[in-house]
Amino acid sequence: MKEEIVIAGFGGQGVLSMGKILAYAGLMDNLEVTWMPSYGPEQRGGTANVTVILSDSPISSPVLDMFDTAVVLNQQSLDKFESKVKPGGTLIYDPYGIHHKPTRTDINIVPVDAMEASLQMKNSKTYNMILLGALLKCRPVVGNDAVIRGLRKTLPERHHHLIPLNEEALRKGMELV
Numbered sequence: 001m002k003e004e005i006v007i008a009g010f011g012g013q014g015v016l017s018m019g020k021i022l023a024y025a026g027l028m029d030n031l032e033v034t035w036m037p038s039y040g041p042e043q044r045g046g047t048a049n050v051t052v053i054l055s056d057s058p059i060s061s062p063v064l065d066m067f068d069t070a071v072v073l074n075q076q077s078l079d080k081f082e083s084k085v086k087p088g089g090t091l092i093y094d095p096y097g098i099h100h101k102p103t104r105t106d107i108n109i110v111p112v113d114a115m116e117a118s119l120q121m122k123n124s125k126t127y128n129m130i131l132l133g134a135l136l137k138c139r140p141v142v143g144n145d146a147v148i149r150g151l152r153k154t155l156p157e158r159h160h161h162l163i164p165l166n167e168e169a170l171r172k173g174m175e176l177v
Contacts, residue, residue, distance in 0.1 A: 001056045003141045004064050007131075008049035008081055009073025011039055014128025017154065018071075019050030021132065024150030025142040026054040034062035047076060054141050069139050071131055075099055090138050094131065110138055112176050118169070125162075126169035133173020144170060 005022070009015045016037050023035035032055045039048035051067075053059050069090045070081045075098050085091050087106040095101070096115035114130040121130075136142065142150075144167075151166055 001054075001141070002059075003054045003069065003139060004067050005052045005054070005069045005071070005135075005139075006049055006064070006067045006081055006084070007052070007071045007073075008047070008077035010076075011048045013048075013073050014125070015048045015073065016050050018128040018132050019052045020154050021129075021147060021150045022052050022054075022135075022142065024153045025146040026052070026150075028146035028149045028153075029142045031056060031142070032059050034059050036062045049077065049081075069135065071135055073131070078102060092131065092134055092138060108138070110134065110177060112173065114173065114176070117172050117176060121165075121169060121172065123165060126165060126172075129166045129169035130173035130176070133170040133175075134177050135173075136170070137174040137177040 007015050007019050019035055023033045026033040034053045036051045051064055066084055066086045068086055070085050071092045072078045072081055073094055078093055078098060082102050082104060085107045090108040091102055092110045092112055094114045095111050102109045112131060112134040114127055117130050118124050118127040148167060151163055
């Protein structure tokens with residue numbers, strides 16, 4: 001098994017955090033992992049993306065041109081990464097703020113109303129975990145328990161009281177697919 005994933009959006013949407021949690025979850029499931037973030041100096045509000053590779057065998061390079069799965073959170077990222085999903089791959093996107101929907105017919109396109117769901121949960125910080133839940137429903141590369149253990153590793157201890165809310169968001173994302 002080898003899954004090559006890109007997560008892309010604006011800084012402040014939790015793109016890098018989602019990738020880091022996914023990478024830690026892979027480690028918790030004893031997988032080989034790479035996590036390679038990319039963002040501009042402006043961070044919040046600027047573009048950000050992260051490449052995560054999860055594999056049951058050694059990974060030769062973290063640098064990729066094509067991806068098995070792309071999770072895109074804004075139009076700019078959709079424009080950039082739609083063409084970089086391998087045929088037969090999966091593109092997950094939040095339609096909120098997307099003006100030109102994906103057009104490819106050789107990939108699995110999964111719209112997830114994560115912004116709306118995070119507003120229903122009354123917490124915008126659940127946005128990235130909702131999308132992570134959707135990703136794991138489409139591509140179950142790590143278990144939910146590994147994600148929660150990964151969350152414990154990435155969240156500062158002072159925020160561990162938010163883990164149940166994040167767990168709920170993960171389940172919500174799975175339900176939306």
